[in-house]
Amino acid sequence: MTNRTFIVLCLVPLFIFSIAFLALPLIRLFLASGEGAAGWSVYLDILRKPRYLNTLILTVLVSLATTFAALGISTTAGMFLARNQFKGRGVLLSILTLPLAFPGVVIGFLIILLGGRQGLINQITPGHVVFAYSILGLFLGYLYFSIPRVLLTVMAAAEKLDPSLEEAARTLGASPYRVVKDVILPGLMPSLIAAGAIAFATAMGAFGTAFTLATNIDVLPMVIYTEFTLSANIAMAAALSISLGLVTWVLLLVARSLSGTTVAAGG
Amino acid sequence: MIKSKAKLLQLTVTLTACAFLFIPTVMSVMAGVTANYFKGISSGVTLKWVFQVWELYADSIFLSLWLALACLVVTFIIGLPAAYGLARHPGWFSRVLEEFISLPLAVPGLALALALLQLYGTMKGFRTSWTFILVGHVLYTLPFMVRSILAVLAAMDLKTLEEAAASLGASPPRRFLNIVVPNAMPGILAGALTVVTLSIGEFNLTWMLHTPYLKTLPVGLADSYASMRLEIASAYTLIFFIMIVPLLMAMQWASSRAQRIAN
Numbered sequence: 001m002t003n004r005t006f007i008v009l010c011l012v013p014l015f016i017f018s019i020a021f022l023a024l025p026l027i028r029l030f031l032a033s034g035e036g037a038a039g040w041s042v043y044l045d046i047l048r049k050p051r052y053l054n055t056l057i058l059t060v061l062v063s064l065a066t067t068f069a070a071l072g073i074s075t076t077a078g079m080f081l082a083r084n085q086f087k088g089r090g091v092l093l094s095i096l097t098l099p100l101a102f103p104g105v106v107i108g109f110l111i112i113l114l115g116g117r118q119g120l121i122n123q124i125t126p127g128h129v130v131f132a133y134s135i136l137g138l139f140l141g142y143l144y145f146s147i148p149r150v151l152l153t154v155m156a157a158a159e160k161l162d163p164s165l166e167e168a169a170r171t172l173g174a175s176p177y178r179v180v181k182d183v184i185l186p187g188l189m190p191s192l193i194a195a196g197a198i199a200f201a202t203a204m205g206a207f208g209t210a211f212t213l214a215t216n217i218d219v220l221p222m223v224i225y226t227e228f229t230l231s232a233n234i235a236m237a238a239a240l241s242i243s244l245g246l247v248t249w250v251l252l253l254v255a256r257s258l259s260g261t262t263v264a265a266g267g
Numbered sequence: 268m269i270k271s272k273a274k275l276l277q278l279t280v281t282l283t284a285c286a287f288l289f290i291p292t293v294m295s296v297m298a299g300v301t302a303n304y305f306k307g308i309s310s311g312v313t314l315k316w317v318f319q320v321w322e323l324y325a326d327s328i329f330l331s332l333w334l335a336l337a338c339l340v341v342t343f344i345i346g347l348p349a350a351y352g353l354a355r356h357p358g359w360f361s362r363v364l365e366e367f368i369s370l371p372l373a374v375p376g377l378a379l380a381l382a383l384l385q386l387y388g389t390m391k392g393f394r395t396s397w398t399f400i401l402v403g404h405v406l407y408t409l410p411f412m413v414r415s416i417l418a419v420l421a422a423m424d425l426k427t428l429e430e431a432a433a434s435l436g437a438s439p440p441r442r443f444l445n446i447v448v449p450n451a452m453p454g455i456l457a458g459a460l461t462v463v464t465l466s467i468g469e470f471n472l473t474w475m476l477h478t479p480y481l482k483t484l485p486v487g488l489a490d491s492y493a494s495m496r497l498e499i500a501s502a503y504t505l506i507f508f509i510m511i512v513p514l515l516m517a518m519q520w521a522s523s524r525a526q527r528i529a530n
Binding site: 074084 | 294351382439
């Protein structure tokens with residue numbers, strides 16, 4: 001057996017698997033999106049029919065809110081933990097990265113424990129404060145999911161940032177605000193864009209969290225799910241899936257070209 | 268420690284974020300061992316709910332463990348030679364193939380599950396067997412296995428090592444087993460732990476692919492959140508935490524070790 005034959009043979013199982021269970025199913029899904037009553041104009045219907053358009057707008061808005069909130073919180077916390085050594089730092093870092101392994105459904109449940117009818121907030125505040133099943137609850141769930149992921153990206157970038165630049169700026173009389181604005185943020189920018197793209201893409205496609213919390217909210221993954229299971233509108237479910245998949249794929253491609261990190265989507 | 272207002276603000280944000288992530292986790296753990304959640308922890312600490320979860324959902328826990336193991340075996344068998352092939356045969360074909368198998372990292376699991384259902388949903392024997400869920404899990408975890416091994420292989424001078432072995436008369440399969448596999452070990456370990464952790468927690472694909480007779484741990488969790496009392500849902504979550512947290516820690520350790528070796 002020659003060297004080359006052996007190397008090609010090594011790639012064969014992967015090639016077969018990805019054709020059979022990735023390429024062919026995705027092609028079938030794409031074809032299915034055009035097989036409905038509306039034909040290929042099903043993709044136009046996403047933008048024309050208020051139900052789908054409103055869903056799209058709401059999903060983008062919640063995802064944007066999640067992205068900016070996660071970036072703000074995780075950059076602040078990440079820079080703080082990267083630049084300061086103190087007792088308990090390791091504990092804080094563990095707490096902030098622990099949720100990496102939590103699936104979206106579990107995060108949904110944790111939000112219910114905070115903001116559900118029997119939740120913590122409802123118990124400790126006067127009156128009836130239940131937000132778990134509202135858009136706020138969904139936002140908090142997505143935020144919970146994104147904070148650890150953004151934090152790790154920011155901290156990895158912060159370690160590569162040269163602290164002497166910040167010191168130089170400070171000796172030259174720059175205020176802490178100017179140091180952040182003119183030195184730290186420009187240095188972190190590629191990673192922040194990458195982390196933001198990941199957070200946005202994950203929030204757009206998050207099914208598990210939406211499944212537990214968004215029983216009354218029309219966000220994209222829930223609409224795909226109900227179109228498929230309840231309305232049996234397979235063409236629309238397929239068209240929405242294809243569109244969603246394209247958007248998240250492009251976003252993560254941008255993210256990877258900027259930072260070179262890979263973070264699991266899902267949730 | 269706190270020198271300025273800016274530092275104080277940073278600390279406040281950090282602690283608030285920690286509280287936001289940690290308090291519900293602690294509440295969930297406590298609720299799982301509290302006799303009556305409405306009355307609080309003063310009603311007594313009990314393992315009654317944990318045992319009840321075991322009676323109700325032991326099957327789904329075992330199914331998840333079995334799936335994770337099967338997923339590990341399959342991703343290893345496909346992923347290890349593939350990573351070697353990709354490392355030794357760089358070029359446009361390898362880049363496209365690597366990019367393509369990484370699609371499941373970006374495309375939401377729901378969409379992938381719909382695609383699988385569209386193509387294979389009518390094959391009754393396959394659709395209703397556990398191997399259908401396994402395909403979904405392999406699809407989702409395979410890129411992690413391949414990339415983890417590839418990163419380690421790409422960092423070493425594979426070609427020179429292999430040429431040395433070849434000049435001593437080792438055949439390609441022998442070189443693969445005796446040189447590539449031992450050197451790729453850190454990557455294999457990191458990849459394996461990632462695969463198991465992700466497979467045990469996978470919900471998005473599994474929810475669409477599962478049948479009423481084949482419920483995995485996270486599917487059972489969703490089920491208990493919707494229909495069981497809070498204590499049982501919490502106890503079940505507690506069992507999940509006990510399984511997943513050590514795996515996550517091992518995975519982070521192995522990944523950073525593999526990364527150190529790769530650099």
